[in-house]
Amino acid sequence: MRIVVAAGPDGGGALRPFAEDGTPAGPAETVPDLAAAVGARERADEPRWVWSSTARLYPRLLRAGVRVARCHDLELVESLLLGHAGRYGEPRSVRAAWARLRGEPVPADRVPADPAPQPSLFDSDPGSEPGAGPGSADPSGDGEDLDRITAVHTEQRRVIAGLDGFALLAAAESAGALVAAELTHHGLPWSAARHDALLTELLGPRPSGGLRPRRLQDLADRIGAAFGPRNHVNPDSPAQILKAFAAAGLPVPSTRAHVLKRLDHPAVPLLLEYKELARLHTAHGWSWLDTWVHEGRFRPEYVVGGVVSGRWATNGGGALQIPRVLRTAVVADPGWVLVVADAAQLEPRVLAALAGDRAFAAAAAHGDLYEALSDAFRADVPSSGGARTGATRAGGARTGELTARDKAKLALLSAMYGGGTGEAVQLLAVLRNRFPDAFGFVEAAARAGERGHLVRSRLGRTCPPPSAGWRELTSAGDDDRAVPDGTGQGTGQGTGQGTAAQALRSRGRFTRNFVVQATAADWALALLGELRRRLTALGPPHLVFFQHDEVIVHAPAGLAGEVTAAIHAAAAEAGRLLFGNTPVVFPMEIATVDCYADAK
The missing domain is CATH 1.20.1060 (Taq DNA Polymerase; Chain T, domain 4)
Structure with a gap:
């Protein structure tokens, strides 16, 4: 079952249930206390909630003690669908999507209001549109109503049905929004x-x-x-x-x-x-x-999909850039522990699974991927770096030289990020010969980018298109003109000055890495959703931190073993969801500590 939600003034709102096939499962219902109504229906039916924005609505439900298992975030999904259609950056609000459906002028998205908690659960918005019906006055001021939300949701489901894998991406992105709100709600334990x-x-x-x-x-x-x-x-x-x-x-x-x-x-x-x-x-x-630490908790505001690759950002607080020296301040509550886990060598493993390269995938079935690949680089390429002192290091290289493991790592990173100078050129040749499918996969993404095409993650997250200036420059082939933004969206790829050839290479480097990094973001979302579900079954433990491929769970000390098992199981399930029956493993390096600084 799905239940469409429209938040209204004074804490009220409206609900409308639908069956999974999209048919109505009951009449619309106006409720005076939306949080209480959502809580009651969650306990009774465990539906998938459909609302305009998890970031706006869910924190208020959490403050009322209401937690939900599943949702469909219309704004996040609209962004994904627009990106898939090559219309990256267009307005994503329900009002904008509604206008597109009706062929009307599309309003710009409104600037988010101050995220500070409001004095009541759902404040009325003086700027909302009059006469829109019960539950229509969204606290964001978007002026949405139940009919608009329902129509946009129906259209999104119609489009998603025709896109292979996209339903999982929409569900994962929406689950990530729930996790993000809960991370802020629980907060990271912090000793002031x-x-x-x-x-x-x-x-x-x-x-x-x-x-x-x-x-x-x-x-x-x-x-x-x-x-x-x-x-x-x-x-x-x-x-x-x-x-x-x-x-x-x-x-x-x-x-x-x-x-x-x-x-x-x-x-x-x-x-x-x-x-x-x-x-x-x-x-x-x-x-x-x-500013950021109160009552023993650091509560940043996470921005789901804040980076074009699908990685998260933060709205102040710098949660994704906590200096190592400050990790001593992240301390578990008495009787509790921090279970710190990060995915080992995630992006190379993602590449192995994406490419379906049997030799590469077999190597990725081992714990240390770089070490597993090192045999391919022993003695194949003489190292040009460092003085030879006679003392040897692991892998047979002398002090000052690259070990075979170092060479494997350098080759993989060069393939994924577009390196190709110095010793990397020879190492890439080894990678091309030994693992042609893996090398060919990222090369194909680079060539597609250079042609101005879109590339996608495993689940369909799509890179931004190149700008009009990039297309003009590269089609003209004028090597003396400035290089515009290779992505067209200010992502930092190809924004310098140079030639048309440099613009093409810049775009290729961007798309080469995008397919891997965006798929890694897909995997991380799947991990979060599955881990959240498993932690719910355990009761007290909860996620308190997430950064790209690292999570921290705050748990009673007696449940640390169960949390560790849940993390390992969630990582395996995330790999299965994205890649099916693959030999590639996604190991998690896990430490149970009282202080974050002791984890690494």
């Missing part, structure tokens, strides 16, 4: 006291009035002294640093760490230390702690 102590140890006491912490000020003074009394240098100003180095006879193009490390100047080590500590202070200092 440990965080403060760490900042104090590294930076000195908390400053006041916008002053630099004592350690940063000491470094700033020493940097100024290293450049001499005639040069006033603010270490926060790249322009002043560049000017100071130029005055010292050491002109450099930037203040990036790898550039500075090449210089022989007493200010360099001070600047490198300053940059590292200043980054910590700015991104995760006391201000961050005050």
